[in-house]
Amino acid sequence: METLRAENVAKRYGNKQALDGVTISAESGLITAILGPNGAGKTTLIRITMTLIHPDRGKISILGKDPFMEKDVFKRVGYVQELPNLPPFLSGRELLELSARLKGVERGDVKRVLELVGMTENADRKIAKYSKGMVQRIALAEALLGNPELLVMDEPNVGTDPILNLKMRDVLNELIKSGTTVVMTSHELEEVRKLAHRVIFIYRGKVFFSGTTEELVLRFLGVRVILETQDREQFMSLVKGLDYVKSVEERRDKYVVELTRDAREELLRELVLGGVRVKSFYLDQDLEQAYERAIKEAEAR
């Protein structure tokens, strides 16, 4: 189900076109990452979806409602801002109790979210004494109060103690299993690789690519299969006769076969029928290289 949609959104600051007709969507049960270099427009887009900024044009829909008109929808949304600015004179627990009251969430939920983000022990210290990472954990706990249907996190991994460590990844995976939609921004590919199901790559205020990480690889690196076989001669003579094989590169006992189209299934069938014993066969998923190429293509445009 589509939980969040931004359609044809544009925003200009002075003579800077921060967003230029951006359309994105995020579905329940998935982690969608908005990826892009510094200044691409990620935070502006998130802040518009959260109604903190008015777009010059375009429409936002959250859980089927226009959030600019129906603010009530935010009771079902959790939002972690980039570099959250929390009141330093409160303790983490006090802040969460206050937020729970404002959101109409039971007080007991505070204990649950503190445990989820691993902040039970530090809950009664003043926020002023927290590290950046602890501030982010409390901000995440606040966003998780009342089990939101949509969780939006803007650059959640900034800071010395990243909140998206292993434990947090488990928390997010549990959330999406229960049907929550997670949307996050990031300029770090590594984070996206570990977490996201879908990637929206924004460059200079425009969506340059949208799809799964595998689709990102296929689109920008092409189809490269890495396969392992001991039957070198048989393999070489067979692949040379296939019109969809662009090149074959030998890497010790492995081969990198570049295809002109996604003919992975055909290739594997040909090899097996041709009597080549294939030990392993997988798509070259060099996401880093794919992202580099995507940035280069976007720059050249």
Ligand SMILES: Nc1ncnc2c1ncn2[C@@H]1O[C@H](COP(=O)(O)OP(=O)(O)OP(=O)(O)O)[C@@H](O)[C@H]1O
């Ligand atoms: N309040 C503002 N006034 C003027 N220009 C702004 C303002 N906010 C953002 N910008 C500009 O708009 C562009 C997009 O900024 P935005 O913060 O949305 O990018 P971002 O992708 O989130 O970057 P980062 O990864 O650094 O957070 C940038 O060029 C930025 O300098």
